Amino acid sequence: MTTQAKRPGRPPGTSDARDRILTNARELFARNGFDKTSVRAIAAASGVDSALVHHYFGTKQQLFAAAINIPIDPMTVLGPLRETPVEDLGRVLPSILLPLWDSEMGTGLLATLRSLLAGSEVGLIRSFLQEVITAEIAPRVDNPPGSGPLRVQFVASQLLGVAIARYIVRVEPFASLAPERVAETIAPNLQRYLTGELPQL
Structure with missing residues (x-):
């Protein structure tokens, strides 16, 4: 019996995970501000691992830019x-x-x-x-x-x-x-x- 090798790439997550992350990021950033909102909190609210947030958006600043739809990295x-x-x-x-x-x-x-x-x-x-x-x-x-x-x-x-x-x-x-x-x-x-x-x- 052979086991299938784990494919490299993004961490596991559902297809709508990116949208959920953005939605929760907007809500938490608006409610708590940038400093008091952690990537971990956004991940938890979205039902995903923090690694998936970083995979999709990079740094917290880049996630913030995406959350308010700024088309540049601050x-x-x-x-x-x-x-x-x-x-x-x-x-x-x-x-x-x-x-x-x-x-x-x-x-x-x-x-x-x-x-x-x-x-x-x-x-x-x-x-x-x-x-x-x-x-x-x-x-x-x-x-x-x-x-x-x-x-x-x-x-x-x-x-x-x-x-x-x-x-x-x-x-x-x-x-x-x-x-x-x-x-x-x-x-x-x-x-x-x-x-x-x-x-x-």
Whole structure:
């Protein structure tokens, strides 16, 4: 009697496992936030092993991007920022984002933003901004101590405003400006938010 060799490939799971994982990931991320939601918890809610979640989606950040239908890995943006000196973040951040938003990939990203803003999953955007973007950048600009998260939120408010005015409302001539021109124009203000003095209220 011979035993059949186990085939290499993905861990065992039913054909609808990927959809169940995404559905439960959206619910848990929206309810608990990014930091407090583990891959293990998503796997348990989906009735699968954690290995299958990693097989389909890779890292937790990549799963989050899939859950809110962002067609890019967040590390596309966060990776280069890690190599950027603090004094250059205000310039580099929009110089990465504007060409990305203007690309074919950005079209899907902005469609997702429009959908989330109009729907009931705005908590997913909040979680992404506060727990992925803010957690990555805030510790580097936390001067005076405790100001880092607020600094990043000011930056996020400006970038969201640019995205809405340029791609959703399409205010002209702003919507038709070259991305490099927009990036260079807003860069000094973003840098002030990140490293300049903040008014004390």
